[in-house]
Amino acid sequence: MAVAHGLCSGMGGMRTTGDLVCRMQFAKSMKIADAKKYVADKLEIDPFQLTEENYVRDIREQLGMGVVTGQPNTPKGMPAKMNIEKVLGIEISSCEHFRQQVLRN
Amino acid sequence: MVVDYVTRMGDGRRVRLTKEQIMSDIVAGMSDGVDAACVPELSQDELDHICEVVCDQSKITSIEAGKEVVLSKDAGAIKFNQDNGGSGNAMPCMGRLEGILVYERAFGFDSMELAWMDYSVKPVKSIINCETANYEQMALMTTIPLIMGAMPNLGLYYAPDGPHPNPTDLMREFKIEESMASSEAAAEQLIKDIHYTCQEIEKVGCEGYNFDTVASAGDAEFYATLKGIEDYRKMNPNAYIECGMSAENVLGIHGQMEYDGKILGGMYPHEQVKVVEKAGANIFGAVVNTNTSKSFAWNVARSAVITKECVKTAKIPVHANMGMGVGGIPMCELPPVDITGRAAKILIDIANIDGI
Amino acid sequence: MDANEKALYDAMVACKVPGIIDAVNAADAAGMAPTAIIDTMAGAMSEVGVLFERGRIFLPHVLSAAAGMNKAMEILGPKLSKDGSVAARGLVVMGTVEGDVHDIGKSICSTMLQCAGFEIHDLGRDVPLGKFIEEVKGGCNFCGMSALMTTTMTGMKTVIEMMKTEGIRDKAKVMIGGAPVTQAYCDKIGADIYGESASETTEKAKAVTE
Numbered sequence: 001m002a003v004a005h006g007l008c009s010g011m012g013g014m015r016t017t018g019d020l021v022c023r024m025q026f027a028k029s030m031k032i033a034d035a036k037k038y039v040a041d042k043l044e045i046d047p048f049q050l051t052e053e054n055y056v057r058d059i060r061e062q063l064g065m066g067v068v069t070g071q072p073n074t075p076k077g078m079p080a081k082m083n084i085e086k087v088l089g090i091e092i093s094s095c096e097h098f099r100q101q102v103l104r105n
Numbered sequence: 106m107v108v109d110y111v112t113r114m115g116d117g118r119r120v121r122l123t124k125e126q127i128m129s130d131i132v133a134g135m136s137d138g139v140d141a142a143c144v145p146e147l148s149q150d151e152l153d154h155i156c157e158v159v160c161d162q163s164k165i166t167s168i169e170a171g172k173e174v175v176l177s178k179d180a181g182a183i184k185f186n187q188d189n190g191g192s193g194n195a196m197p198c199m200g201r202l203e204g205i206l207v208y209e210r211a212f213g214f215d216s217m218e219l220a221w222m223d224y225s226v227k228p229v230k231s232i233i234n235c236e237t238a239n240y241e242q243m244a245l246m247t248t249i250p251l252i253m254g255a256m257p258n259l260g261l262y263y264a265p266d267g268p269h270p271n272p273t274d275l276m277r278e279f280k281i282e283e284s285m286a287s288s289e290a291a292a293e294q295l296i297k298d299i300h301y302t303c304q305e306i307e308k309v310g311c312e313g314y315n316f317d318t319v320a321s322a323g324d325a326e327f328y329a330t331l332k333g334i335e336d337y338r339k340m341n342p343n344a345y346i347e348c349g350m351s352a353e354n355v356l357g358i359h360g361q362m363e364y365d366g367k368i369l370g371g372m373y374p375h376e377q378v379k380v381v382e383k384a385g386a387n388i389f390g391a392v393v394n395t396n397t398s399k400s401f402a403w404n405v406a407r408s409a410v411i412t413k414e415c416v417k418t419a420k421i422p423v424h425a426n427m428g429m430g431v432g433g434i435p436m437c438e439l440p441p442v443d444i445t446g447r448a449a450k451i452l453i454d455i456a457n458i459d460g461i
Numbered sequence: 462m463d464a465n466e467k468a469l470y471d472a473m474v475a476c477k478v479p480g481i482i483d484a485v486n487a488a489d490a491a492g493m494a495p496t497a498i499i500d501t502m503a504g505a506m507s508e509v510g511v512l513f514e515r516g517r518i519f520l521p522h523v524l525s526a527a528a529g530m531n532k533a534m535e536i537l538g539p540k541l542s543k544d545g546s547v548a549a550r551g552l553v554v555m556g557t558v559e560g561d562v563h564d565i566g567k568s569i570c571s572t573m574l575q576c577a578g579f580e581i582h583d584l585g586r587d588v589p590l591g592k593f594i595e596e597v598k599g600g601c602n603f604c605g606m607s608a609l610m611t612t613t614m615t616g617m618k619t620v621i622e623m624m625k626t627e628g629i630r631d632k633a634k635v636m637i638g639g640a641p642v643t644q645a646y647c648d649k650i651g652a653d654i655y656g657e658s659a660s661e662t663t664e665k666a667k668a669v670t671e
Contacts, residue, residue, distance in 0.1 A: 097310020
């Protein structure tokens with residue numbers, strides 16, 4: 001069911017930029033078109049390219065925002081999210097918590 | 106020669122209908138939705154488009170490139186472990202972290218939630234320290250938005266699971282005032298439990314919370330959830346809050362529960378979303394129920410007309426609930442793939458949903 | 462619909478007990494037959510059920526209409542039978558089957574059936590399958606079962622098989638409902654009534670008794 005939705009209608013998450021668009025919906029309550037435009041502007045691409053896997057994969061790698069395949073020395077998880085914060089210009093609660101833990105002494 | 110098209114009934118059975126029958130069902134389904142939710146009709150062009158999608162005989166029908174939407178998920182990765190009663194795959198070896206990473210890196214999901222097997226606020230409250238410790242670890246490894254999630258499930262606060270008498274039983278005994286008092290008392294307890302749960306997840310930098318299957322026990326549950334969202338929003342202005350409903354209209358079990366001066370019982374999605382917005386949620390999960398005795402064409406047209414008005418009214422993004430038995434999807438254990446894509450395409454093209 | 466019938470119907474749909482009693486007394490005084498008064502009110506009660514499911518009115522309103530109907534029965538009872546009592550439409554055992562704790566839909570269905578004049582034995586949820594058999598043996602002529610999960614709905618089939626084994630299958634109409642239950646499943650297991658909603662179940666149960 002979930003896979004069918006992903007194939008037929010989904011943006012593709014980390015395969016593309018779906019997680020970034022979704023993050024803007026969550027962070028700023030943006031409707032889909034606004035969230036896509038916001039992310040596309042930040043990545044300096046056309047909104048149509050947001051779901052172009054191989055094109056945005058290189059951008060993600062370059063900006064350290066996490067790619068879906070396993071690649072050593074390419075951030076995933078927390079470091080990727082901290083880079084996403086910078087690119088999208090938002091604060092992510094889990095990253096802030098991580099920073100507090102690192103800096104508390 | 107009469108040409109017929111293979112489509113489905115609301116219980117998932119294959120059925121052959123002519124284009125005329127399909128269009129007749131589309132018009133009837135839309136009219137039923139208009140009557141139920143008091144929303145404007147679809148245009149002839151929109152009805153024709155629905156017919157075109159239903160009649161498309163491809164196995165997979167998908168959205169046009171560029172019109173993709175984002176996906177959010179209820180029940181996290183626990184479906185991997187559950188039995189078929191929860192649409193699960195009974196894979197006891199699949200841990201929750203592995204499940205979440207499968208959704209992130211194999212399924213290409215856009216967001217995910219950490220959910221406990223007993224997926225309600227009340228049982229989660231008891232093990233919240235376990236959940237927060239797990240979340241903290243999982244947040245290090247995941248990249249997509251990761252929130253917590255559970256159902257408010259006010260039913261667990263009523264006898265025999267909870268201390269409050271069952272309001273529906275009291276109603277049958279014509280103890281109307283006692284019934285309403287019981288709903289109100291249970292709602293207050295749920296508000297406290299939501300507060301406690303959110304307060305604890307805040308301590309580990311949790312990104313947010315998905316309130317799922319809201320109002321399953323009627324208007325008192327919806328009220329408690331809205332108050333809980335309002336409270337959580339005050340705690341963390343940046344929290345990611347999703348509120349997904351359980352049914353298309355809020356059952357007025359109490360009847361006089363209000364939020365923001367509005368009676369909650371009887372609200373349809375376009376009305377629900379306004380109080381959810383007011384409470385402070387970021388994403389609203391709209392539900393339209395599937396009628397198993399009607400065709401997919403009837404159900405999806407009904408779903409489209411009700412959801413369209415919800416999206417039009419909403420200032421926040423609307424994710425249509427499109428699982429088993431909602432959003433035009435048939436009510437069956439294994440929802441057919443051919444219908445999943447068609448239903449989503451129709452809701453994206455006609456209702457302009459922001460996500461699924 | 463004449464003026465008395467319309468007044469009765471409107472009073473029921475307005476769901477206010479005093480208004481219902483006034484309309485019953487007026488219809489009675491005007492010479493309307495007690496059975497016709499009750500039939501009109503029962504028709505209106507069906508409309509009340511639909512209005513509840515559509516979210517136009519709420520459960521307390523439904524119960525007010527039912528309370529009004531009960532009062533009407535008290536007023537009209539002596540004219541309907543020598544001992545003043547009014548027979549129930551039927552005796553219904555209701556329950557969510559063993560292993561399943563979802564009972565909100567079932568409870569609403571019980572309420573709607575009660576409002577339509579059935580006597581209800583609601584056993585609650587997670588009901589051992591044998592309990593349904595005991596109730597049918599005890600005189601229930603309707604056996605209503607609900608389930609919300611595909612894992613538990615199979616209990617409905619087991620109950621029907623148990624009824625056959627006990628030789629009491631013809632003693633009760635079997636009604637089934639709940640989210641995963643469909644007409645096709647009803648046909649497959651040999652149940653008598655499938656209810657998509659509480660009001661549909663009630664209408665189908667009433668049709669059997671008419």
